[in-house]
Each structure stands twice: as C-alpha cells, then as structure tokens.
Amino acid sequence: DAGVTQSPTHLIKTRGQQVTLRCSPKSGHDTVSWYQQALGQGPQFIFQYYEEEERQRGNFPDRFSGHQFPNYSSELNVNALLLGDSALYLCASNLGLAVRDTQYFGPGTRLTVL
C-alpha cells in the first residue's frame, strides 16, 4: 500500500524564482492538504484540495497556489520566492473533506531560497 509521496526531496532556488512541488496521495485517498514547516516550528496549513477545487485556505498570500488533478495528485506552486519561504513543505492526504479522522503525511520537500 503506497503511502503519500512527494517530489522532489530537496530544492534550491533564488529569490524571485518560481517553484512547483508535487504530491501523490495515499492509495484510496481523494483529499490533499499542504503545510509549511519552518525550521523549529510546527506545520502551518496552506490549503486543501478536494474534487480538484481549493476548499479551504490558511493565512498564506496569493503567491501560493495549487492544483489537484483527476487522479487526486496535487501540485503546490510558489511564485516570487522570498527568503522566508525556505521551509519543509509537507503534503498530507485523507479520504473526504474532514480531517477529524486521520491525515497521512509525506516525507516533505525541503525548499531552500537563496
């Protein structure tokens, strides 16, 4: 049973560039959420995708955008990168909209902005 997978593992970008991160949910899951985890902090919710639509969004600027594909996989795009965007980006999946049951997390993508 494949768990949540993310690519790439690591990424280095410079300020002002754009980046795309990818996530495949756990088998049988249809909902994908993205979180940003700064060094030494807990994850912060970015947004959630279900049925190819953004269903809820955390306190992140419009530079952060996403997409969900018909096979439930998802992308996170960040434009005009800032130094402060350096973080571990985690993807989580679950079945259905609510997360009161369990969200399963991927290993994350480590983004470094220079």
Added chain:
Amino acid sequence: GDSVTQMEGPVTLSEEAFLTINCTYTATGYPSLFWYVQYPGEGLQLLLKATKADDKGSNKGFEATYRKETTSFHLEKGSVQVSDSAVYFCALASGAGSYQLTFGKGTKLSVIP
C-alpha cells in the same frame, strides 16, 4: 482562533525514564486531538488520536487522554527508549467539517542510554 500550546523543549531523558509532554488547546466546538511524531529527516507520523472527551489514545506504549475540563491532551510513556528520540507535535482539528490541522510548535525529545 484555534491554538495548541506544548511544553517547551528540548527534553532529555535517560532510557527507561517516564515521559510526560504537556499539551493544552483552545478551540471552537469539540475538536479531535492528535499526537504526531517526526523522526530526523522525515515527515510526520500519526502516533495516536482521540476524537471525544475522556477518550484515551494509545500506541507503541504512548498514551494521552482527552480532558475537556482542562482542555489538555498530555502525552505519556512509562519507559522511554533511545528509539523514541524525535520531535513530538500535538495537533487539533476542530468542529464539523474541519479541513485543517492546527499544530503546536513541537517538543524535541532526546533519550540517552
């Protein structure tokens, strides 16, 4: 808004010592509560959860009881091992149709032989 407060780390214990990591929360409605663990260089793994008041979540020797009256969900283990060294996160999902997890800042645990 929703928030989770965890005890400050890092916590260093000797093997076989008793572990408590405190977690309190503020939330609307009746949240579900979770403990996640993050090993070095990895993503988050669900350790245990509780979905209603007085529920006790347990896994791998870890336990936590959902205390609505004190808005707490403290993590405990009777005898820690070196392999328990990791960062532990308390989290909640509040209300019906809760789409996101709200996390604490994490507590780093180091267990020495």
